[in-house]
Amino acid sequence: MPDSVYGPARALCDGLLARMGVETTFYDPLIGAGITSLVRTQTRVVYLESPGSYTMEIQDIPAICHAIGELAADQGLPVVRILDNTWASPVLARPFDWGVDVSVVALTKYWGGHADLLMGAVVCRDEHWTEVFDVCRQMGLCVGGDDAWLVLRGMRTLDLRFRQHEAAGVEVASWLQSRPEVARVLHPAFESHPQHALWKRDFSGANGLFSFELKPEAVPAGRPLAQALGPLCDYRRHFGIGYSWGGFESLIMPARFTRTVAGWKGGPLVRLHVGLEDPKALIADLEEGFEALSRSVRATP
Numbered sequence: 351m352p353d354s355v356y357g358p359a360r361a362l363c364d365g366l367l368a369r370m371g372v373e374t375t376f377y378d379p380l381i382g383a384g385i386t387s388l389v390r391t392q393t394r395v396v397y398l399e400s401p402g403s404y405t406m407e408i409q410d411i412p413a414i415c416h417a418i419g420e421l422a423a424d425q426g427l428p429v430v431r432i433l434d435n436t437w438a439s440p441v442l443a444r445p446f447d448w449g450v451d452v453s454v455v456a457l458t459k460y461w462g463g464h465a466d467l468l469m470g471a472v473v474c475r476d477e478h479w480t481e482v483f484d485v486c487r488q489m490g491l492c493v494g495g496d497d498a499w500l501v502l503r504g505m506r507t508l509d510l511r512f513r514q515h516e517a518a519g520v521e522v523a524s525w526l527q528s529r530p531e532v533a534r535v536l537h538p539a540f541e542s543h544p545q546h547a548l549w550k551r552d553f554s555g556a557n558g559l560f561s562f563e564l565k566p567e568a569v570p571a572g573r574p575l576a577q578a579l580g581p582l583c584d585y586r587r588h589f590g591i592g593y594s595w596g597g598f599e600s601l602i603m604p605a606r607f608t609r610t611v612a613g614w615k616g617g618p619l620v621r622l623h624v625g626l627e628d629p630k631a632l633i634a635d636l637e638e639g640f641e642a643l644s645r646s647v648r649a650t651p
C-alpha cells in the first residue's frame with residue numbers, strides 16, 4: 351500500500367485484514383519500478399492511489415505495473431495490481447492502459463456529484479471478474495435502486511462538472527499561490543508540483559480537489575493544528591468542513607494523516623474541494639478566513 355493511501359484503506363489493512371492474517375507493507379508512493387524490491391513470495395496485491403490523499407503525490411503507475419508484471423511472470427506469482435482511481439475516475443485517466451488489473455472508484459464523489467449517496471465501483475479485467483462478482487454476492491454487497499438512479503443521473507453532467515471543478519479549482523489555487531500565508535500549493539496541474547510531468551503524461555485533466563501548505567509563521571502556535579486553523583476553516587460562507595468531496599459544494603479540511611515509511615516533510619496542510627460556486631465568491635470567503643487567521647496569530651503570545 352502506498353504510504354499516501356486514503357486513511358480508511360490503511361485502517362482496513364491495519365484492522366480487519368491484519369486480524370485475518372494478511373500482512374501489509376507500506377511503500378513510498380514515489381518508489382516507481384523500485385517496488386519490486388518489496389515483493390515477497392506471499393505478495394498477492396500491489397495497491398496504488400494517485401494522487402495521494404492530502405499530499406497529492408503522483409505515482410508512476412505504468413512503471414510500477416510494468417515492473418510488477420515482469421517480476422510476477424518471471425516467478426509465477428499471482429500479483430494483482432489494484433488502483434484507487436477515485437480522484438481521476440475514467441473521466442481523467444485510463445488505468446487499464448497503465449497496466450492496472452482492478453480499478454476502484456468511489457461513485458460517492460463526482461459520479462453522484464451532489465453529496466447525497468454512498469456507492470463504489472470495482473472495474474476489472476475479465477480474468478478477475480468471477481472472483482470479484484462471487485465476493486460481492488457472498489458478502490451481500492448490493493446497492494439501493496434510488497442510489498443507483500442518482501448515480502445514473504449524475505453521470506449525465508459528469509463531464510461538464512469535471513471541467514467546471516477543474517477551471518474553478520485552478521483559479522482558486524492560483525490565487526492561493528499569491529497569498530503570503532501559503533508556502534506552496536499542491537496541485538498536479540501546476541508546474542511547481544514535483545510530479546507535474548507524470549501528471550501531464552498520464553492524466554487528461556484535474557478536478558476541484560487539492561491541498562496547500564501554510565508557512566509555519568501563518569499558523570497560531572501552541573495549539574493542536576485543527577484548533578489553530580479554526581479561524582481559517584470555521585464559519586466560512588461557502589466552505590463546509592468535510593471529508594467527502596466531489597459534490598457541488600466546496601469543502602475545507604485541516605489535513606490529518608498517518609505516514610509510516612515516507613514521512614511528510616512539509617508544513618501544515620489544508621485540503622480544499624472547490625465546488626460549483628462562483629470562484630470569485632470562494633476567493634472572497636477564503637480571504638476573510640486568512641484575515642481571521644492572521645488576527646489570531648497576532649493575538650497569540
Ligand SMILES: *Cc1c(COP(=O)(O)O)cnc(C)c1O
Nearest residue numbers: 356434436456457458468469470
Ligand atoms: C472518498 C474516497 C473513497 C471512498 O469513498 P466512500 O465515501 O466510502 O464512497 C475511496 N478512496 C478515495 C481516494 C476517496 O477519496
